[in-house]
Amino acid sequence: MRKTGFLLKEEHSGYLMSLPYVVYFCLFVAFPLIFSFILVFHRWNIITPMEFIGLGNFERLFHDVQFFKALRNTVIFLLIHIPLQIVVALLFATLLSQQIKAKGLFRAIYFMPVIVSGVVVTILWMQLYNYDAGILNVLLSKLGLKRVPWLISPSWAMPSIAIMATWKNVGLYIVIFLVGLQNIPGYLYEAAEIDGASGLQKFFYITLPSLNSAMVLVIILSTIGGFSLFIEPFVMTGGGPMNSTLSAMLYIYNQAFYFGHMGYAATLGFSFAMIVFVVIIIQRKIVERK
Amino acid sequence: MKKFVVYLVLIVGGVIFFYPFLWMIMATFRSEIDIGYPGLFVKSLTLHNYEIVFKRIPILRALFNSLFVSLSVTASVIFFGSVVGYALSRLKFKIKGLILGVILFTMVIPFQITLIPMYILMVKFGWVDTYLALIVPGMISSFGILLFRQFFLDIPQDLIDAARIDGCNDFQILFKIFLPLSKPVMITVGIFSFMATWNDVLWPMLVIRTRELMTMPQLVTLFSIGGEAEGQLGPQLAAATLLALPIVVAYAFFQRYFIESMATTGLKG
């Protein structure tokens, strides 16, 4: 009955079982990476032969106003999105961690926008934000306030998208903070109460420091999200008004698929990726030191 | 008093997060003139918007495509995730450490780098406009492998030893003993990869051009920005509602799993 097959030797099955990953890695990770590295030194529109141009793409990048604009827009997005996200998420997470009824229901509702596709949220908010007929402006003008040029003013467009993104994602961060809050040992608060600490003091000296790792997670996820922002500006504004919502991904998409600059698009992707990398490392350092 | 404030804030929050969806669903039954009304109910309701959607775009076909692609990717991610995860957690072989390192490395590569080369790869394989382009690149997930590995590490060695004595090979151990124990991680990985595939728009936009092969989010996006909706809001919202519906229904039944899975994996739609 005992089999003496190939698979019975632990090492053999180890190789066999990790084989799919190795194949996958070579095809869809290693090759694209290497190829991307080749592409950044070439000019290529896929159909005519590749042309070696050395560092030409990087030279172009450093003089490309739109690249810096896209970078600036991403920074603006993150500067609004991250603090807003943390404040709102912390608020609701603290409220939900109290002794209240229907906790699960509230959590489920706040989480709704997270599970729904970004396309749905974008189409919905495009109506909410519409200048003439959108319900936000209709409500504002009913209250006797001035209409807000949400998506049509260059200074409002990116903040509008950041608010929408916060609305969409904050449910996730509420849950992450909730988990963090539940992991804070109760005796810390008890000890603080004995010392006569106020509610605020408890929040700043116990709650916040204990949420450090959750905070890092939230910041990193938001940063990655900011650099991958695509469908929102693509559908809502096409990158306008006046390039104010041109995101990194949208710019890469335009260069590759409108203008056929595969080499330059790869260079942009490469550069943005490096920037994400550095930004995340810096963020980690800052948050963890505190 | 304090309790009252807490509930008030929570309810206001609930309205802010929920009301827009409710409004959207109600608005899809209105004619174009009534649509800007911020309340929920108007006098005359119509199915006209849905008629337009069903007439102009193959939305049911897109639903099928999305389901087919997402389910295939999910099944595959679970399958390969468990196989590779098993090898990396319970077997000794020479390049194990190397593979583990490579997986960790893969996870930190931002997708911006590989996007363009991946598209070119699809073009060169002739996979543009086939299901292959949608499914194959997603068949293995480094994250899925790591989650399975993490889970398998905690399963007692005794179980393996006993099975080995019975003459089971490693595949049999994995499928007979490990997987039945791993429902939680299977659910986590399953929901995570299903949602990631279902909600992705950028990748399908690059590799699919035939309407009959488009996924639902992609088709709805192109419907909304292309000429087919003729700038009318009703049909756009109706298409968006149809797109949201399957996931919202699934969420209504399994919301706990959704929240757990997505909070562990940090996935956003």
Added chain:
Amino acid sequence: MFIVFLWNLVYNLNPISDSLIKRTILFLSVLLFVVGCVRDVGDSTSEVNEVYLTYWCSPNQQEIELAQKVVEIWNDEHDSVKVRLQPIPASQSSEEVLLAAIAGGTTPDICSNMWPGAMSDFIKAGGLVCLDTFPDFYDVMLSRVPDDLLESFRAEDGHFYQVPWKCNPVMMVYNVKLFKEAGIEKPPATYSEFLAAARKISKDIDGDGKPDRWMGYRDIKPIWWQRLFDFYPFYIAATGGGTLFKKGKLILNNPAAVKVFSFFQRLYMENYFPRSTLQGDQFLAGNIAVQFSGTWIVSYIERFKREDFEYDIAPVPVPDDYRGPVYTYGDPKNISIFSTTHHPGYAWEFVKFLISKANDLALLRKCTQIPVRKDLVTDEYFKEYFKENPKIRKFAEQAPYTRGVDGVPDLKEIFHIVSLEYEACCIYGVKEPGKAVQDAERNAKVVMEWNRQ
């Protein structure tokens, strides 16, 4: 290899496995199998004995209907050469689809939605069949189009890769009633007349402090091809039939371009055009008086208009000091044969069939688009049609006074740059027109240099 691997697993597991796992694996195998099959079906196009040609047409409904009809007739008449119709896969733009198709070697035999602005890359990649090698090319062409028009489609290498097929002259479509109500007797022909009319038309009817009726509306998204329907026709008109290039040199920075920019700037600054995105078709709803559009709009209006909707067609306005015929953008679409074809001879026969008189009339009737054909308005064959459709006749009369786009490789990027300057200057008014045009030319030259070096 994968399949063998999977079956091996299923086989091994058979007596003991958990049903869930078995189902999953079965599902996966079936899936891979199905996907494999789908692909196989796609590949097996080469039937024996019969010649098959694949023909891509534009993906809009009317053109698909036309193409179906034409292909049906062809297939009835030809037993040995069958044509298969496929609309160009929908996407942001046809050019991008064709680019990917050339790269992947999946081009059709014939495509009738070729935009001359994107040809140079396709030609350079060797994706197209050189048409002047067919012995009767010049006979066929010169009997259809004037000499100089054909000449304008000559590629850089001196050959022809496209057959001029149809055009959609961009003209001014206006709401007759709105004009009458505002006391405007005849459609505005110059910038000052247009602005004067706009002043009378645009107003805040419900008195909520923001205008709700406008002179016109344009999509303000900074997407390059949107400028083909506002800036570019006005530029062609203002320059008396000029394009962006002259003898291979970019000449964008000229007084006419500045005039166009100033004109649009006033339209937006004085709120004659809304800066917001309007929902629904506000032209048909009577909230917008004027639209700039190609011929296809006639069939669109006819299909969706209310009973009492009255409209008419006029040339686009020109600067006050302009004299001479009014030119405009023709939005030409041409036919090409791809070098992946195995039967260039048959493909050429089909192209000739596509541009036959009967099919040109069908193009007019079904799609209300103008075939590029000399003597279109005078020819007996089309006379009856134009008698029945006086509005289309106006487009047909405009057709000889149209220009296309320059066949240069960077054209889309140049339009993108114009788009950005147009946005800053005209829509948001933060730049002087002179400066905007100057910047546009400078930036375009920088990009062209980048793309060459």
